[in-house]
Amino acid sequence: METAPLRLKGFPRGAVAQAPFRELRREIEEFHAEYCYVLDNNEIEAWPQFFVEDAVYRITARENVEADLPVGLVYCEGLAMIKDRAFAIAHTAMFDPRYLQHMVSNIRVTAASASGEVSAEANYLVLQTLIDEDTRILQAGRYFDRFLRQAGRLLLKERHCVYDTLRIDNSLVYPV
Amino acid sequence: METAPLRLKGFPRGAVAQAPFRELRREIEEFHAEYCYVLDNNEIEAWPQFFVEDAVYRITARENVEADLPVGLVYCEGLAMIKDRAFAIAHTAMFDPRYLQHMVSNIRVTAASASGEVSAEANYLVLQTLIDEDTRILQAGRYFDRFLRQAGRLLLKERHCVYDTLRIDNSLVYPV
Amino acid sequence: METAPLRLKGFPRGAVAQAPFRELRREIEEFHAEYCYVLDNNEIEAWPQFFVEDAVYRITARENVEADLPVGLVYCEGLAMIKDRAFAIAHTAMFDPRYLQHMVSNIRVTAASASGEVSAEANYLVLQTLIDEDTRILQAGRYFDRFLRQAGRLLLKERHCVYDTLRIDNSLVYPV
Numbered sequence: 001m002e003t004a005p006l007r008l009k010g011f012p013r014g015a016v017a018q019a020p021f022r023e024l025r026r027e028i029e030e031f032h033a034e035y036c037y038v039l040d041n042n043e044i045e046a047w048p049q050f051f052v053e054d055a056v057y058r059i060t061a062r063e064n065v066e067a068d069l070p071v072g073l074v075y076c077e078g079l080a081m082i083k084d085r086a087f088a089i090a091h092t093a094m095f096d097p098r099y100l101q102h103m104v105s106n107i108r109v110t111a112a113s114a115s116g117e118v119s120a121e122a123n124y125l126v127l128q129t130l131i132d133e134d135t136r137i138l139q140a141g142r143y144f145d146r147f148l149r150q151a152g153r154l155l156l157k158e159r160h161c162v163y164d165t166l167r168i169d170n171s172l173v174y175p176v
Numbered sequence: 177m178e179t180a181p182l183r184l185k186g187f188p189r190g191a192v193a194q195a196p197f198r199e200l201r202r203e204i205e206e207f208h209a210e211y212c213y214v215l216d217n218n219e220i221e222a223w224p225q226f227f228v229e230d231a232v233y234r235i236t237a238r239e240n241v242e243a244d245l246p247v248g249l250v251y252c253e254g255l256a257m258i259k260d261r262a263f264a265i266a267h268t269a270m271f272d273p274r275y276l277q278h279m280v281s282n283i284r285v286t287a288a289s290a291s292g293e294v295s296a297e298a299n300y301l302v303l304q305t306l307i308d309e310d311t312r313i314l315q316a317g318r319y320f321d322r323f324l325r326q327a328g329r330l331l332l333k334e335r336h337c338v339y340d341t342l343r344i345d346n347s348l349v350y351p352v
Numbered sequence: 353m354e355t356a357p358l359r360l361k362g363f364p365r366g367a368v369a370q371a372p373f374r375e376l377r378r379e380i381e382e383f384h385a386e387y388c389y390v391l392d393n394n395e396i397e398a399w400p401q402f403f404v405e406d407a408v409y410r411i412t413a414r415e416n417v418e419a420d421l422p423v424g425l426v427y428c429e430g431l432a433m434i435k436d437r438a439f440a441i442a443h444t445a446m447f448d449p450r451y452l453q454h455m456v457s458n459i460r461v462t463a464a465s466a467s468g469e470v471s472a473e474a475n476y477l478v479l480q481t482l483i484d485e486d487t488r489i490l491q492a493g494r495y496f497d498r499f500l501r502q503a504g505r506l507l508l509k510e511r512h513c514v515y516d517t518l519r520i521d522n523s524l525v526y527p528v
Binding site for chain 2: 026027030032033034036037040041042043049099101102103104105127129131132133134135136137153
Binding site for chain 1: 378379382384385386388389392393394395401453454479485486489505
C-alpha cells in the first residue's frame with residue numbers, strides 16, 4: 001500500500017480546468033447513469049452494449065496498480081469475452097442473491113481528441129445488500145475510462161476499475 | 177429477494193439516450209439538492225412544499241415491489257397526509273436525535289411529455305449518525321419520480337422510494 | 353446534538369430556485385472534482401492551489417456549530433498556514449497508510465454577487481481504507497464554501513467543513 005499518486009499507464013492526469021469539457025462531462029455523466037442502471041437493475045446481459053468491439057475491461061486492486069503488477073481480478077479483452085462473462089453471470093445460480101447499487105461522483109475529463117476519443121475518470125462506490133444483512137460498502141474505487149464515439153454515442157474502448165477496497169468477497173465476479 | 181430487473185408499474189424504463197433530456201436532468205438534479213437539503217437540515221416542515229396537491233409519496237422495500245406486494249412502509253396520498261406526517265415528525269420527541277445526510281447519483285430521465293410531466297429515477301443513499309455511534313448507511317435505494325411543472329417549477333406528483341436495505345430501524349419514519 | 357436546522361454564520365440559506373445558478377453550479381461541480389482528485393490521489397502538496405491568499409479553512413463538528421462553540425478540529429487562517437499543513441502531512445510518516453475517496457452530492461449555490469463572490473454548499477462523504485480493513489465511512493458532512501473568481505477560475509476564500517460524524521479518528525489530520 002503506497003501513498004504515492006495513483007496513475008495508470010496510458011491515462012493522462014488531465015488539466016485542472018474542466019470548463020472546456022463541460023458538455024462532454026455531462027454526456028459522460030449520462031453514460032454512467034445508464035451503465036450503472038443496467039448493473040443495479042440486474043440487466044447484466046445489456047452490459048456489453050456499452051463497449052466497442054475491441055474493448056478492454058479490467059478490475060484491479062489499487063495495491064497492484066501501485067506495485068505495477070499487471071494481474072487483476074477481472075480481465076476481458078474484446079467484446080466476445082465481455083459477452084461471455086455477462087452470459088455466465090446471467091445463467092448461473094452460484095451466487096447468493098444480492099442487490100447492488102452504484103454511486104458515481106467527481107467525474108473528470110482528462111483528454112479529448114479531435115477524432116472523438118475521450119479519457120475520463122470518476123469515483124465510484126458500490127453498495128451491496130445480502131439477505132438478512134445490512135447494506136454495506138462492497139467496493140470503493142475509480143473508473144479509468146477511454147471512450148470512442150460511434151453513431152453519435154459514447155462507448156467504452158477501455159474501462160479500468162481500480163478499487164481501494166482491499167478485502168473483496170467473491171461477489172466481485174459482478175462487473176462494476 | 178429476486179434478481180429480476182426492478183420495474184415499477186406505471187414507470188417507463190426509459191431510453192438509453194439521455195441527451196434530449198440534458199437540461200431537464202440538470203433541473204431535476206437541482207430539485208434533489210434542495211429536497212435533500214431540507215431533510216438533512218431538519219427543516220421537515222418545508223418538506224411538503226415539494227409536492228403537488230394530489231401527490232402520492234411512498235416508501236417500499238424492493239423485496240415487496242418484486243413480490244408485487246402493495247404494502248409499503250410509508251404511504252401518503254395527497255398533500256394533507258404529507259403535511260400531517262411532516263407535522264407529526266416535527267412536533268413529537270419520540271425519536272433519538274440523529275443527523276441524516278443524503279447522497280444522490282445516477283439521475284435518469286425516463287419520459288417527458290409535452291404537457292410538462294416528467295418521469296425520472298435516481299439512486300439515493302441516506303447516512304445516519306446517532307449519538308456516540310459511527311456514521312452508517314441507513315438506507316440505499318432508488319427514487320421513482322413523476323414531476324409536474326407548476327409556475328415554472330418542477331414538483332412531485334409522485335415519489336416512490338424503493339429501498340434495497342432489508343433491515344431498517346424505526347428511524348424510517350423520516351421521509352427520504 | 354440538536355435537531356435544529358444547521359446554519360453557519362455568514363452563510364446565507366439560499367433560494368429554493370437554483371436555475372439562475374445553473375452554469376455556476378456546474379463550475380463548482382468541476383471544482384469539487386479536481387479538489388477531491390488531488391486529495392484522493394495523495395497529491396496533498398497541490399491542495400493549497402485551490403485557495404486564495406487570505407483564505408480560511410476549517411473543519412468543525414456539527415455539534416460544535418450547533419452549540420455555537422467556535423473551536424474546531426482544524427483551523428487554518430491564510431494560505432501560509434494551509435501550505436504548512438500540506439507540507440507537514442506530505443513529509444511526515446506518522447500516519448498509517450490509507451486510501452481516501454471523496455463523494456460529493458447535492459451542490460447548492462446559495463448566493464452569487466456581481467463582483468464574482470459565490471457561496472455554495474454540498475454534501476460530502478469520505479471513505480477510508482486501511483490495510484487489512486474494510487472500506488468504511490470516515491466522515492459525512494457538508495461543505496460551506498465561499499469562492500472568489502481569480503484569472504477566470506473559482507478559488508476558495510473560505511471552506512468550512514461541518515461533519516456529522518461524531519467519532520473521528522486521528523486521520524482527520526487530512527483535509528477534506
